[in-house]
Each structure stands twice: as structure tokens, then as C-alpha cells.
Amino acid sequence: MQMHKHEKIWLTLSSAMIIGFLLIAGYQTFALELGPPSHKETIDPQKVDETAPFDEPGVYQTGENEYEVVMTLQIFSFTPNEIEIPAGSEVTFTMTSKDVTHGFQIAGTNVNAMVMPGYIQKIKQTFNEPGEYLILCNEYCGAGHQMMSTTITVK
Amino acid sequence: MSIALNLKNKANKVMGINPEDARISKSYFTVTFVALLVGGILGLLQGLNRAGLLELPSWLNYYQVLTAHGLLLILVFTAFFTIGYFYSVLSHNLDGLLPKVRKMVWIGFGMKMVGFVLAVIPILMNDATVMYTFYPPMAASPMFYIGLVFIVLGVWMAAFGAFIQVANWRKRNKGTHLPILSFFATGVFVLLFFSSIPVAIEVFMIIPWSFGWMETINVMLSRTLFWAFGHTLVNIWYLTAISAWYVIVPKVIGGRRFSDMLTRVVIILLVILNIPGGFHHQIIDPGISEAVKFMHVFMSLAVGFPSLMTAYAMFAVFERTGRKKGAKGLFGWFKKLPWGDVRFLAPMIAMIAFIPAGAGGIVQTTNQLDQVAHNTLWITGHFHLTLGMTVALTFFGVSYWLVPYVSGRILTTKMNKFGVFQTILWTVGMSLMAVAMHLVGLLGSPRRTSYSTYGDHATALGWDPYLIFLAIGGTILIIAVLMQVFAVFHLMFRAPKGESEFLIAEEEENATKTPFWTERWSRTILIMLIIVAMAYVIPVVDFIGDPGSPPWRTW
Ligand code: HEM
Ligand SMILES: [Cu+2]
Ligand SMILES: [Cu+2]
Numbered sequence: 001m002q003m004h005k006h007e008k009i010w011l012t013l014s015s016a017m018i019i020g021f022l023l024i025a026g027y028q029t030f031a032l033e034l035g036p037p038s039h040k041e042t043i044d045p046q047k048v049d050e051t052a053p054f055d056e057p058g059v060y061q062t063g064e065n066e067y068e069v070v071m072t073l074q075i076f077s078f079t080p081n082e083i084e085i086p087a088g089s090e091v092t093f094t095m096t097s098k099d100v101t102h103g104f105q106i107a108g109t110n111v112n113a114m115v116m117p118g119y120i121q122k123i124k125q126t127f128n129e130p131g132e133y134l135i136l137c138n139e140y141c142g143a144g145h146q147m148m149s150t151t152i153t154v155k
Numbered sequence: 156m157s158i159a160l161n162l163k164n165k166a167n168k169v170m171g172i173n174p175e176d177a178r179i180s181k182s183y184f185t186v187t188f189v190a191l192l193v194g195g196i197l198g199l200l201q202g203l204n205r206a207g208l209l210e211l212p213s214w215l216n217y218y219q220v221l222t223a224h225g226l227l228l229i230l231v232f233t234a235f236f237t238i239g240y241f242y243s244v245l246s247h248n249l250d251g252l253l254p255k256v257r258k259m260v261w262i263g264f265g266m267k268m269v270g271f272v273l274a275v276i277p278i279l280m281n282d283a284t285v286m287y288t289f290y291p292p293m294a295a296s297p298m299f300y301i302g303l304v305f306i307v308l309g310v311w312m313a314a315f316g317a318f319i320q321v322a323n324w325r326k327r328n329k330g331t332h333l334p335i336l337s338f339f340a341t342g343v344f345v346l347l348f349f350s351s352i353p354v355a356i357e358v359f360m361i362i363p364w365s366f367g368w369m370e371t372i373n374v375m376l377s378r379t380l381f382w383a384f385g386h387t388l389v390n391i392w393y394l395t396a397i398s399a400w401y402v403i404v405p406k407v408i409g410g411r412r413f414s415d416m417l418t419r420v421v422i423i424l425l426v427i428l429n430i431p432g433g434f435h436h437q438i439i440d441p442g443i444s445e446a447v448k449f450m451h452v453f454m455s456l457a458v459g460f461p462s463l464m465t466a467y468a469m470f471a472v473f474e475r476t477g478r479k480k481g482a483k484g485l486f487g488w489f490k491k492l493p494w495g496d497v498r499f500l501a502p503m504i505a506m507i508a509f510i511p512a513g514a515g516g517i518v519q520t521t522n523q524l525d526q527v528a529h530n531t532l533w534i535t536g537h538f539h540l541t542l543g544m545t546v547a548l549t550f551f552g553v554s555y556w557l558v559p560y561v562s563g564r565i566l567t568t569k570m571n572k573f574g575v576f577q578t579i580l581w582t583v584g585m586s587l588m589a590v591a592m593h594l595v596g597l598l599g600s601p602r603r604t605s606y607s608t609y610g611d612h613a614t615a616l617g618w619d620p621y622l623i624f625l626a627i628g629g630t631i632l633i634i635a636v637l638m639q640v641f642a643v644f645h646l647m648f649r650a651p652k653g654e655s656e657f658l659i660a661e662e663e664e665n666a667t668k669t670p671f672w673t674e675r676w677s678r679t680i681l682i683m684l685i686i687v688a689m690a691y692v693i694p695v696v697d698f699i700g701d702p703g704s705p706p707w708r709t710w
Contacts, residue, residue, distance in 0.1 A: 003417070007467050014463035018456045018517075025452050025521045035445040036438050036522045044702045045292075075709045100293050100707050101374065103530050107599030107614045112439055112526045117292060117704045118374050119441035134614040138530040138601035140218065140286055142293070142709025146607035 037113040037123040045117035048072060048098045059083055067091045073115050074098040076144035078135060083152045090126045103138035106152065114139065127154040171654060176246035177561040179260055181647060183239025184558060186268075187232055187550075188643045194227035195636035202588070202629030206622040207606045217605035218284045218710060223275070225287035229388070229542070230306070231271065236550050237347075237395045238263075238313045241340040243561055245317060247657045248334040249324040256316040263312030270305025273298050284710040286603065288385065289361075291377045294706030297365045300358050307351050307358070314344040325674075332669060335418060336659065339398035342422045343391055345680060349687075350387030350430055353380040364706060371703025375442045379695060382433035383687075390429045390458065392542065394422065396549040397465055399502055403553065404469075405660035407499045408492055410476030412660045413468040416669040421468075423673065424461040427683045431690030432458055435520040439529050442701065443694055448522060454690055455520040462513055469506055497574030498566075498658070501552030504582050508544035512537065515593070530603075532625075533596025536589045544585050548578065551639055556658055558646040565653035566646065574642060581635035588628030595621035 003011075029035035048054045053070045057079045060068045067089050072079045074097065085091060095104060097117045105112045106125070113123045127133075137148035172180075197220045203209035204217055211217055242260060246252045252260075276298065277283035283295035289303075321333065321341055333341065357380035364372045401418050405411055412418065434451035437443060477488020493499045515537045518524045528534060555574050559566050566574075596602075600618045609615040672678075 004471070007464075007471070010467045011460075011464065014460060018459050021517060021521055022453055022456060025523065026449055028523050029445055029449055034523050036448060036526055037441070038439075038443055038445045038448060039441050040444060042442070042701050045704050100709055101290050101378075103601070105530070105599065105601065110523075110526050112529050114437075114440045116374055116378075116441060118702045121441040132612075134599070134609055134612045136599075136601055136609060138604070140221075140603040142707075143216065143218070143284075145218070145603070146605045147609075149607075149609040149612070151612070 037121055039120055039122040041120040042118055043096055043120055045096075045098065048096055053094065054096060059085065062092075065089045069093045071095045072098050073102040073104065073137070075100065075142050076137070076148035078104075078137075078148070078150045081150035083150070085127060085152065085154055087130045087154050088126070088128055089154075090124065092122060092124045095121050095123075100141050101139050102141050102148070103136075105136055105138040107134040107136065109133065112138070127152070130154045171563065172243065172246055172561055172657075173251045175257060176243070176252045177563075179252070179257065179264075180239040180243040180246075180557075180561045182264060183235045183242070184554065184561075184643065184647070187235040187239060188554075188640045190227045190231040190235065191636060192640045194224050194232060195633055197221075197224040197227070199629050199633045202626045204606050205604075206626035207619065208623075208626055211605075216281070216284070216710075218286070218603075219278060219281055221603060222278050222284055222286050226274065226278070229287055233388070233392050233542070233546065234267075234310065236554075237343060237391065238310075240395065240550075240553060240557065241317065241336075241343060242313075243557060243657075244336040244340050245320050248337040249320055252316075253320055253323060256320045259312050259316035259319070263309040263316065265309070266305045266312060267309030270302045270307075270309060273302030273305060275302075277302075281710070288381060290381070291361060291364070291372045291374055292704035292707050293710075294361075294365045294708060297362060300362050300365060303358050304355070304362075307355050310347055310351055314348040317341070317344040330671075332415075332671075332674060334659075335412070335415065336398055336402050338419060338673075339394065339402070339422060341676065342426045343394050343398075345426055345676070345683075346387055346391050346394070346429060349680075349683070350384045350391070354384035357381055357384075367706075371705055373698060373701055374704050375440065375701060376695065376698040378440070379433070379437065379691075379698065382436040383430055383691065384433075386433035386436060387430050389538075389541070390425060390432070392546040393462075394425050396502075396505065396546050397421070399549050399553050400465070400469055400506060402660055403658045404499060404502050405472050405476065406658040407496060408473070408476050410472055410479070410660065411663045413472050413663070415662050415666055416673070417464065417468065419669060419673040421461045421464050423679050425458070426679055427686060428454070428457045428461070430683070430687045431455075432520075434690070434694075435525070438520075438522050438525040442698065447694055451690065452520060452522055454686075456517065459513070459517055462509075466510075495571075495575060497555045497571050497578055498552055500575055501548045501555070501578045504578060505545045505548035505552070508540055508548070508582075512540035512545055515540065528596060530601055531596035532592040532600045532602050535602045536592030536596060539585060539589045539592065543589070544582070548581065551578065551581070554639075554643055555646070556655060558643055559650055560655040560657055562647045562650075563652055563654075564646060564650040565655055567651060570642065570646065570650060573638065577635050577638040577642060580631060580638065584628050584630075584632030584635055586628070588625050588632060591621045591624035591628060595625070 054072050057070045057072050062068045067085055095115045097115045102115045104115050111125045113121050115121050133152045135150045200220050277296040283299035285293045285295045357377050363369045431454040435455040474488045477491040480491045482488040482491045519528050595618045
């Protein structure tokens with residue numbers, strides 16, 4: 001294939017950039033455990049209320065400064081809501097949907113995950129800064145989608 | 156037979172397009188720009204609502220409007236332009252359309268219109284407020300999905316018509332390369348056909364379920380099938396747009412094309428690499444392992460390579476042409492470009508917009524960064540840049556000469572000025588809107604959400620200033636929409652009669668001969684299918700047997 005010298009340089013740089021992105025993404029995912037939420041457990045979406053742990057949604061302390069929030073999402077609310085946790089805690093959110101697809105986003109953080117019926121999703125976040133964070137649903141889920149929100153207060 | 160064909164061929168070249176072929180393109184363009192008009196007005200309603208400036212009446216809710224806006228602009232506007240444009244190409248390049256092909260594309264047109272009406276009625280009746288993505292387990296009225304089936308079938312008719320036209324020409328011209336724009340057309344129709352297979356499977360899963368004959372549906376499988384199509388659609392527009400950049404823009408600026416061979420390599424790469432990109436819409440989904448997601452970062456980023464090849468090619472053409480016209484210095488060629496010609500200005504801005512738009516795409520496809528942007532208004536900003544600027548402005552630039560060409564009319568100096576002004580307005584409006592969307596998205600404002608302060612939460616109140624800019628951008632934009640629609644219908648029915656030229660640049664001088672393997676579409680398609688299999692078999696097999704969901708109506 002005949003190519004101009006400049007084009008070869010350009011394409012080499014392009015490839016290097018693309019591979020660079022790839023390597024950084026890979027390093028973050030596998031070495032730093034910063035991969036995207038990808039939990040693989042399934043659950044019968046019609047029996048969420050009877051299936052542990054979602055039969056008792058709530059905030060559970062699992063260690064020093066460690067919490068698990070077992071949460072169901074349903075039109076157009078989060079259970080439990082208005083959560084409170086102490087500053088500096090690491091919180092694992094374990095979630096599923098009781099109806100349609102929802103999104104779980106905490107504005108101002110990197111917490112963002114799809115929560116779908118039939119699947120259990122998990123995402124972890126450490127809250128160092130005290131404040132009242134806005135949790136909202138970011139996947140269209142019906143007529144009241146714009147009202148689907150709650151807060152998490154870090155004290 | 157062959158003498159007759161030859162005569163027809165000559166007549167075609169001299170007298171412009173065959174009137175019957177012209178009617179096809181004109182009909183497709185009519186639908187395209189009506190869709191833009193209606194979609195644009197709906198867009199404005201959304202923009203004003205999101206800024207808290209407009210409350211929609213109770214009989215028309217935000218999500219109905221958004222479903223229609225998405226469907227009209229992502230599907231109707233793009234698909235109809237693409238088909239109308241490439242059919243004029245096939246007619247011009249390949250000795251006029253065969254009567255059989257003409258009939259097929261008309262049947263396709265009818266099926267798409269029927270499908271569209273079937274899909275729109277339930278949207279208007281608030282029975283299909285499910286967005287253009289219609290993710291199960293939200294279930295619309297079955298009529299909506301039946302409409303989608305007709306649309307897919309209509310697209311297939313157009314694709315098969317194109318394949319027959321191309322195959323027939325190749326039989327008559329053994330050993331000749333397919334003309335470059337028809338080569339693009341083939342790539343586009345191959346992608347249209349293969350990518351609509353997964354969504355057709357999805358819809359055939361949904362229909363019995365929406366009628367209640369099946370109790371549950373596999374949610375992740377449906378979603379994955381949708382994005383195998385949805386993402387490829389994006390690259391179909393992109394391939395359509397770059398066909399104008401590689402072939403038409405050089406002609407407008409008085410230059411020659413970039414290397415024929417590399418152009419064809421870019422097309423082949425885009426066809427091969429495209430479909431697996433769909434997974435980057437599912438980066439934060441459950442049910443897919445991190446390893447599979449990581450493989451897909453690679454699959455998505457791979458498309459960046461032909462795009463960067465294109466970037467090089469465009470600037471090389473500009474520079475060469477400028478130098479030939481006597482440009483000096485490193486950037487002298489810049490001044491030699493015909494900035495006052497809308498047929499250049501619009502696609503040029505489209506290309507420039509693709510620099511930030513492409514960079515944004517690379518950001519979003521990288522797993523960890525997507526986690527910040529996913530489902531926020533950042534994404535909406537991203538595709539108003541890619542689709543609303545890069546693709547739309549290229550289409551507009553083409554429309555300013557192709558519509559007069561198929562209508563036997565000319566683009567006057569006055570209309571050209573009008574077009575330049577329209578292009579600038581569009582650029583200002585869309586940039587304001589897209590920048591505002593990107594920024595407010597980073598602050599967390601979600602997409603597909605009507606105006607909400609979330610109980611006057613301070614974070615949400617902080618978004619308001621950006622949303623005002625979104626509304627201002629949208630207001631400027633609607634003026635540009637109206638102007639564009641006016642321009643198209645003026646050029647179709649009112650502009651002075653006359654001969655226009657089909658703009659195709661010639662190959663560069665002393666070009667190396669393009670090797671013939673590029674014509675082997677069967678091999679290209681085979682490699683494409685292997686890559687699709689590599690990408691999809693593992694996750695799809697993984698989803699099978701996952702617990703299903705009953706239908707829901709939540710609006
Ligand atoms: C006057 C012009 C336009 C305005 C004011 C406008 C405004 C908007 C707004 C505010 C949204 C998103 C709202 C949300 O997520 O809540 C949106 C979504 C969208 N727009 Fe536009 N838009 C315009 C033109 C266009 C054009 C020309 C295209 C494509 C060619 C386009 C394609 C889309 C698509 C595909 C969506 C996403 C729909 C979805 O999320 O389901 N828009 N538009
Ligand atoms: Cu929701
Ligand atoms: Cu995509």
C-alpha cells in the first residue's frame with residue numbers, strides 16, 4: 001500500500017493514542033479495580049420481595065466504616081430512601097428493579113449504574129465529603145421519571 | 156440491448172437524471188425534510204421545557220414529544236436522506252435504475268410510510284411512550300412494533316434494490332471497479348441490511364409478548380439486540396457523510412479526490428468493524444463481565460482508526476488543492492478554500508465538528524469515563540454534535556446542489572447566500588446547545604427527563620443556568636431548521652430551471668491502481684460476520700435463560 005510519509009506518521013500516532021486509551025482503561029479496570037459496574041447475579045423480577053436480600057431492603061453495617069445498602073428500585077422511588085451514613089464510609093449498593101429498567105446515579109460522584117429487572121447490580125463508593133447528595137434515576141422509566149430521586153446524607 | 160443501454164447511458168450523462176429516478180429521490184427528500192421540520196419543532200418544545208420556560212399541556216407529555224423527536228430524527232430523517240441520496244448516486248453512476256429496482260424502492264417507500272404511520276398513531280395516543288429505544292419490559296401497544304416491522308422491511312427493499320442494481324452493473328462491466336460513490340452506497344446498504352437483522356429478531360420477540368401470548372421477555376437480550384442495530388445506524392450515517400467528504404467536497408473546491416485505494420480501505424474497515432460497537436451503550440449494564448466489556452472497548456476504539464485516516468485525507472486534499480491554486484506557507488491553503496460556497500461551508504463545518512465529536516466518542520467508549528457521562532445530558536450533547544452537526548450539516552450541504560440537480564433547477568447566488576447564512580445560524584445554535592448539554596451533563600443532569608428541580612435540591616438548581624443556554628441554542632436552531640426546510644422546497648419547486656451537475660471529483664493524477672481485491676464484497680462481509688460473532692456469541696449465550704420480565708405500562 002502506497003502512503004505518504006506524513007500519513008504513516010499520523011496513523012502511527014493515531015494507533016498509539018488508541019492503544020494508549022485501551023491500556024489505561026485496562027489498567028484501571030483490572031489493576032485498580034475501577035471497572036464499570038458489571039455484577040452478574042440474576043433474580044426473578046416477579047419475586048423480588050420474597051428473595052433475600054431484597055426481602056429486607058435497608059442500610060447494613062458490614063465492617064468498620066463499611067456499609068451495604070440493599071435497595072430496590074421501582075416506579076418512581078428508591079427503597080430505602082433518605083439514607084444517612086458517616087463520613088469516610090465505603091458503601092456498597094446492592095440493587096435490583098421490581099419493574100422496568102432504571103438508572104442509579106449520584107450527582108457529583110462517579111456512581112452510575114443501570115438497574116434492570118432480572119439482574120442484581122452492585123456499585124461501591126467511598127464518601128469522604130459530608131453533604132447531602134442527590135440520587136436520581138437516569139433512565140427513562142415512565143410518566144413520573146423526573147420525580148424519581150432521593151438523597152444520601154453524609155455526616 | 157447493449158446499444159440501447161449505451162444510448163440511455165449517454166443520454167443520462169447529457170440530460171441529467173432520468174425523471175423517474177429523480178422522482179424517487181425527490182420523494183425521499185420530501186419526507187426527510189418534513190421529518191426535520193416536525194422533529195425540530197418538537198425539539199424546541201423539549202429545550203424550552205427543560206429550561207423550565209414551558210409547561211407542556213396535559214394532553215401532550217414530555218416523553219411523548221421526546222419519543223417522536225427521537226424517532227423522526229434518528230430514524231426517518233437519516234434513513235430517508237441516505238436512501239434518496241444513494242439512489243440518485245446509483246442512477247447517475249450505474250446507467251440509470253433498472254425498472255425492477257425502481258419498483259422495489261417504491262415498494263420500500265410505501266412500506267416505510269405505512270410502518271411509520273402505524274408507529275406514530277400509538278405515540279400520538281400516548282400508547283407508545285417508550286422512546287425510540289423501546290427497551291422492554293416497557294411495553295407499547297403492539298401496533299407500534301408492527302409499524303417497526305414494516306419500516307425494517309421497507310429498508311430491506313431499498314437495500315436489495317441497491318444490491319440488484321450493483322450486481323447487474325458489475326455483470327455488464329466485468330473487471331471494472333465500482334464507481335466510488337456506488338462503492339460507498341454498497342457499504343451502507345450492506346450495513347443497513349445486516350444491522351437490521353438483530354433489531355428484527357428483537358421485535359419478533361416483543362410482538363407476541365406485547366400481545367400477551369408470551370408471559371415474559373429477556374430484557375438484556377432485547378437491549379443487546381437493539382444496540383447491535385442502534386450503534387450501526389450511527390456509523391451508517393457517518394459512512395454516508397464521509398462519502399460526501401471524500402468525493403463531493405474535493406469537486407466543490409476544485410481539487411481531486413484523495414487516494415482511491417485508501418478511500419476504499421476506509422469503507423471496508425468501517426463495514427467490518429462497525430456492528431460490535433453496540434456494546435459501548437451497555438458499559439454500566441449488569442449481566443456482562445468486565446472482561447467482555449474490556450474487549451468491547453477495543454472493538455469500539457478500533458473505529459477511531461478509519462476516522463483518523465479520514466481526518467488526514469481531508470486535510471491532505473485541502474492542502475494540495477490550495478497549493479495548486481498558489482497558496483504559500485503552512486496554512487496559506489486555508490484562505491484558498493471557497494468559504495462563501497454553501498456546498499463547501501456546510502460539510503466543512505461538519506468535519507470540524509467531528510473533531511470534538513469524535514474525541515467525545517473516544518471518551519465515552521472508555522469504560523471508566525463513560526461512568527461519568529452515561530445517561531446524562533452529556534450524551535445528548537454528544538449526538539447533537541455528531542448527528543445534529545456532522546451528519547446533518549453534511550446532508551444539508553449536499554441538499555443545496557443535489558435537490559436542484561434532481562429537480563432540473565439551479566442553485567442561484569442568492570440561494571447560496573441564504574444557505575451560507577443558514578449554515579452559520581445552525582452552527583451557532585447547535586454549538587450553544589451541545590456545549591450546554593455537555594457541561595450540564597458533567598454536573599449530573601440526566602437525559603430523557605422533563606424539567607425537575609428534584610424538590611429544589613441545590614445540585615439540581617445549579618443546572619438551571621446551563622439549561623437556559625440550551626433553550627437559547629434551541630431557539631436559534633429552530634430558525635435554521637425553518638430556513639433549511641424552506642431552502643429544500645424552494646430548490647425543488649421554485650428555483651429557476653436549468654442544468655445542474657452531479658458533483659463527483661476525479662481521481663488524483665498519477666494515482667496508483669487500486670487492487671481488485673477491494674471489490675470482493677463476499678469476503679468483506681464474511682470478515683464482518685466473523686467479527687460480529689467474536690463480539691456477540693459469548694454475551695448473548697450468557698443471557699439465554701436469564702429470568703424474564705412481564706410487560707409494563709408505566710406512563
Ligand atoms: C431545533 C432543533 C433541536 C432542538 C431544540 C433539540 C433539542 C433536544 C433536546 C432538548 C433533547 C433531549 C432531551 C432529553 O433527553 O430530555 C433532544 C434529544 C434528541 N435529539 Fe434533538 N433537538 C433539535 C434537533 C435535533 C436534530 C436535528 C437531531 C438529529 C438530526 C436531533 C436528534 C435528537 C435525538 C436522537 C435525541 C434523543 C432522543 C432520546 O433520547 O430518545 N435533534 N433534542
Ligand atoms: Cu426510574
Ligand atoms: Cu454507539
